[in-house]
Amino acid sequence: SECQLESKESSIYKEDMCTGDYLKNYQLVKQIGSGGFGCVYLAYGLMDSKLVVTKFIQKSKVYNDSWISTDDGHRLPNEIYILNRIQHDHIVNMIDFYENDIYFQLVMEKHGFGMDLFEFIEKTNGVPEPLGAYISKQLIEAVDYLHSHGILHRDIKDENVVLDDRFHAKLIDFGSATYLTDKPFKAFCGTFEYCSPEVLRGNPYRGPELEIWAIGVTIYVLVFGRNPFSGIEEILKNTLEFSDSASADLQYLLSGMMNRSVEDRFSLRDALRSKWLNQTVFLDNYDFYDICDLERSCVEFQNSRYILDEGPVISLATSTPYRKASDPAKKSLD
Numbered sequence: 489s490e491c492q493l494e495s496k497e498s499s500i501y502k503e504d505m506c507t508g509d510y511l512k513n514y515q516l517v518k519q520i521g522s523g524g525f526g527c528v529y530l531a532y533g534l535m536d537s538k539l540v541v542t543k544f545i546q547k548s549k550v551y552n553d554s555w556i557s558t559d560d561g562h563r564l565p566n567e568i569y570i571l572n573r574i575q576h577d578h579i580v581n582m583i584d585f586y587e588n589d590i591y592f593q594l595v596m597e598k599h600g601f602g603m604d605l606f607e608f609i610e611k612t613n614g615v616p617e618p619l620g621a622y623i624s625k626q627l628i629e630a631v632d633y634l635h636s637h638g639i640l641h642r643d644i645k646d647e648n649v650v651l652d653d654r655f656h657a658k659l660i661d662f663g664s665a666t667y668l669t670d671k672p673f674k675a676f677c678g679t680f681e682y683c684s685p686e687v688l689r690g691n692p693y694r695g696p697e698l699e700i701w702a703i704g705v706t707i708y709v710l711v712f713g714r715n716p717f718s719g720i721e722e723i724l725k726n727t728l729e730f731s732d733s734a735s736a737d738l739q740y741l742l743s744g745m746m747n748r749s750v751e752d753r754f755s756l757r758d759a760l761r762s763k764w765l766n767q768t769v770f771l772d773n774y775d776f777y778d779i780c781d782l783e784r785s786c787v788e789f790q791n792s793r794y795i796l797d798e799g800p801v802i803s804l805a806t807s808t809p810y811r812k813a814s815d816p817a818k819k820s821l822d
């Protein structure tokens with residue numbers, strides 16, 4: 489089965505990742521996400537029998553300027569340091585971390601069953617505006633919280649938002665996150681499709697204005713099911729275009745968030761006040777499994793089946809028929 493951990497080669501690799509105290513508490517179930525970069529696994533908590541997600545961060549691959557020294561003399565990647573210090577309803581919750589010589593093992597809550605907005609958009613080809621507003625608002629609240637704590641995410645995009653079957657969204661992947669400073673940043677570290685024109689041109693950037701643009705792109709993709717621009721040239725030159733069916737409120741919001749003039753670009757507060765984000769949404773109108781054309785997804789582990797979209801692990805009779813969430817043919821460049 490796809491869920492088993494076999495293959496000699498990969499099991500040696502996996503042992504490398506897991507060695508240390510991590511193994512006293514967790515057992516790997518299966519790799520999630522399907523990107524080649526992904527060292528992200530679904531794991532089983534031996535203490536509480538709950539499923540969690542573990543991201544294996546190879547120490548040698550963390551950039552020199554992405555480390556923080558803690559008060560007790562520890563060196564931690566920004567990703568762990570920052571995630572450990574924040575708490576928000578729409579940001580993934582870090583449970584613990586471990587380390588061995590080669591890896592950090594970042595243990596997080598499992599949100600939904602590992603479907604990110606990229607996969608969701610692939611399945612839906614864009615969602616109705618009210619549902620799009622409901623999801624987008626959660627993302628903006630998360631980023632507003634980060635900025636108010638002096639933190640930049642710097643890799644906001646559909647892949648880095650996970651969704652559960654109640655359309656509850658959480659921001660993940662703090663691998664590019666950093667603290668805001670007075671000194672502007674020079675290096676861009678996200679994905680070019682989500683990058684603002686002035687930063688693509690190589691201008692130093694403060695941060696929040698870049699994230700607003702990136703959220704604008706994310707909203708555009710979520711609602712229309714396609715990128716607003718199809719290459720760097722277009723990002724630099726083209727004006728934003730909308731389909732005829734796009735509401736005036738949405739066009740107004742996105743034109744503000746993706747304003748080419750940095751001075752005139754909306755702030756997150758402007759966005760949060762917008763009519764489109766504050767529209768009334770009747771969530772009962774939308775069924776996640778209908779919209780995605782999915783069965784409730786399950787995973788097989790140690791002769792039991794577990795529903796992955798419920799909070800606690802539920803063991804099912806082994807005879808229950810099931811279908812796994814299909815792996816999309818991912819993923820964009822990191």
Ligand code: ADP
Pocket residue numbers: 520521525526527528541543580596597598599600601602603604647648650660661662663822
């Ligand atoms: P990378 O830095 O390699 O992009 P991410 O942290 O973005 O790694 O995780 C890769 C993928 O794994 C995500 O796009 C998402 O599909 C899935 N994922 C990561 N963390 C979680 C989580 N806590 N709950 C559910 N799915 C997750």
Ligand code: MG
Pocket residue numbers: 647648661
């Ligand atoms: Mg990611």
Ligand code: MG
Pocket residue numbers: 643661662663664
């Ligand atoms: Mg990352």
